[in-house]
Amino acid sequence: MMTSLVFSLLLLLLLAPAHSWLSLEDWGSGSVAGSIGDFGQCVCNVFLPDTSFPGDRVEHMQTSSTDLAVEIKLQINKVTSVKGQLVVLLSELTNLTARLEILQSGPDKYIKLEFEIIRIELRDFATLVTQLKTSLNISSPAIEELYIEIRNMSLIVDRLESYDRSNLEVIRIEFAKLQKKLEKCQDDREEISNSPIGSCTHGGILRFGRPVISQLNANLNAGFKYGGWGKDSSPLSGSEEMYWYAGSSDLLLSKISLYGDYYKLIMRQALRTNELYEVYKYDYRGSGNNYIVRSNALYYQFNNPFKMAKYNLTSSTVVAEVVPEATNRFSYHYSSNQNLDFAADESGLWVTYATEASNGKLVLGKIDEDLFEVQRVWHTSVFKQSVTNAFMICGVLYATRSVDTQTEEVFYTYDTNTSEENYVSIQFEKFQDLYVYLDYNPADQKLYMYNNGYYVYYNVKFRDA
Numbered sequence: 001m002m003t004s005l006v007f008s009l010l011l012l013l014l015l016a017p018a019h020s021w022l023s024l025e026d027w028g029s030g031s032v033a034g035s036i037g038d039f040g041q042c043v044c045n046v047f048l049p050d051t052s053f054p055g056d057r058v059e060h061m062q063t064s065s066t067d068l069a070v071e072i073k074l075q076i077n078k079v080t081s082v083k084g085q086l087v088v089l090l091s092e093l094t095n096l097t098a099r100l101e102i103l104q105s106g107p108d109k110y111i112k113l114e115f116e117i118i119r120i121e122l123r124d125f126a127t128l129v130t131q132l133k134t135s136l137n138i139s140s141p142a143i144e145e146l147y148i149e150i151r152n153m154s155l156i157v158d159r160l161e162s163y164d165r166s167n168l169e170v171i172r173i174e175f176a177k178l179q180k181k182l183e184k185c186q187d188d189r190e191e192i193s194n195s196p197i198g199s200c201t202h203g204g205i206l207r208f209g210r211p212v213i214s215q216l217n218a219n220l221n222a223g224f225k226y227g228g229w230g231k232d233s234s235p236l237s238g239s240e241e242m243y244w245y246a247g248s249s250d251l252l253l254s255k256i257s258l259y260g261d262y263y264k265l266i267m268r269q270a271l272r273t274n275e276l277y278e279v280y281k282y283d284y285r286g287s288g289n290n291y292i293v294r295s296n297a298l299y300y301q302f303n304n305p306f307k308m309a310k311y312n313l314t315s316s317t318v319v320a321e322v323v324p325e326a327t328n329r330f331s332y333h334y335s336s337n338q339n340l341d342f343a344a345d346e347s348g349l350w351v352t353y354a355t356e357a358s359n360g361k362l363v364l365g366k367i368d369e370d371l372f373e374v375q376r377v378w379h380t381s382v383f384k385q386s387v388t389n390a391f392m393i394c395g396v397l398y399a400t401r402s403v404d405t406q407t408e409e410v411f412y413t414y415d416t417n418t419s420e421e422n423y424v425s426i427q428f429e430k431f432q433d434l435y436v437y438l439d440y441n442p443a444d445q446k447l448y449m450y451n452n453g454y455y456v457y458y459n460v461k462f463r464d465a
């Protein structure tokens, strides 16, 4: 009885328009009856006059609150799933701590750089955990514990470094696995706010995450400064987890390796390697480091003659076509031979280059993948040699330049939908000064970089539309 009174009063307060508030007199006249209840409490019955009860609005409110309840439940499920993942992470970290301790007691040689990587990764873990904590706005013991674990591990790494011994391959693999798990946590978090994969209902890049340094290249050779890595942006069914890598110490692209999944990449167990060159037989080599893999085909700059090429990774066959007017006189700022830059986004395949007629300014071409020809071109006003690299997202070209040895920035955008160009400043941190490869993958919304022989990637946060 009490509840029904309170509820009805509340409804009236919430729903009755100002001009139709019931006066106390309306309540009176026999529609309110007071009595003493069975347990001596005061019982009050209210009978509302039918005409003044806003039934339709109550119904509307009930529907809205049901929707709200469903929404809240969804959010709670997400939080619960993230919490579950954190528990798994924690046990992984504990395991890793144990392994570190075992290694600590062994007499071996450690490489300084490896510690640097581990330290960066730990810092990334800490950042991710902070972000998780902020975005979920909960204080969870699991998250707090994760913090402590990370801090403990940092201390262990510090101590280990002073030994300056041993080979850290095992730890690197473990870290890579952990990183992948944390990344999944982060993806879940981003999913709550980022636009879905494949969708372009966002307002372009808002910011980049910290650089995630995955690993030294599969050749384990820091001298392999030229190359690229990433995922197929439009994978064949069954190849969704596949990664590719190509690296070398010279400017030529001579082979490309495919890896079944991330762990295989980290463990350097290639599914297959396609050789683009065999003495006296064929020479399909490329140059320029701005190739991509899409629908199981490698799109790259053919070295000789200067053309764009499409190499079928299944049949090992190649098709090469001239890009009308493209010149090989202008390269990006960091490296030579970067004349044709391939990119894939939510809308397909693109190539960026310069022409003599454009005096070295960037020209952007949309490629028809089946016909393998440039369908349409856009002319930008940015000089290619001032650019360090470029990539495409949702039909928008993003060009980067160097700010200093640790910072890079997207400084220019060109929107092919509107032919509008803009000078902007979206900065991101580099692992090392120079890099030759930078491309966005629309299939996971990450930006892949090959930075002085290291696999690096960035999460991309989009602006709300």
Ligand SMILES: *[C@@H]1O[C@H](CO)[C@@H](O)[C@H](O)[C@H]1NC(C)=O
Binding pocket: 095, 096, 098, 099
């Ligand atoms: C860590 O986990 C692996 C399996 O994932 C197990 O084989 C190993 O014994 C564990 N190490 C420690 C020190 O707990």
Ligand SMILES: *[C@@H]1O[C@H](CO)[C@@H](O)[C@H](O)[C@H]1NC(C)=O
Binding pocket: 137
């Ligand atoms: C986080 O939750 C607290 C209450 O638990 C609230 O006061 C605060 O405004 C929330 N912060 C954000 C950023 O949502």
Ligand SMILES: *[C@@H]1O[C@H](CO)[C@@H](O)[C@H](O)[C@H]1NC(C)=O
Binding pocket: 145, 148, 149, 152
């Ligand atoms: C972290 O280190 C402290 C001190 O060495 C230790 O007491 C604590 O149990 C460690 N915590 C975890 C979660 O390993």
Ligand SMILES: *[C@@H]1O[C@H](CO)[C@@H](O)[C@H](O)[C@H]1NC(C)=O
Binding pocket: 295, 296, 297, 312, 313, 314, 315
């Ligand atoms: C690559 O070659 C295979 C086998 O010949 C063929 O089935 C596939 O369609 C080709 N892919 C492309 C993108 O041309």
Ligand SMILES: *[C@@H]1O[C@H](CO)[C@@H](O)[C@H](O)[C@H]1NC(C)=O
Binding pocket: 200, 346, 347, 394, 395, 416, 417
């Ligand atoms: C811009 O064009 C691309 C195709 O080039 C398309 O996928 C995208 O949805 C367009 N965006 C807008 C805002 O029209």
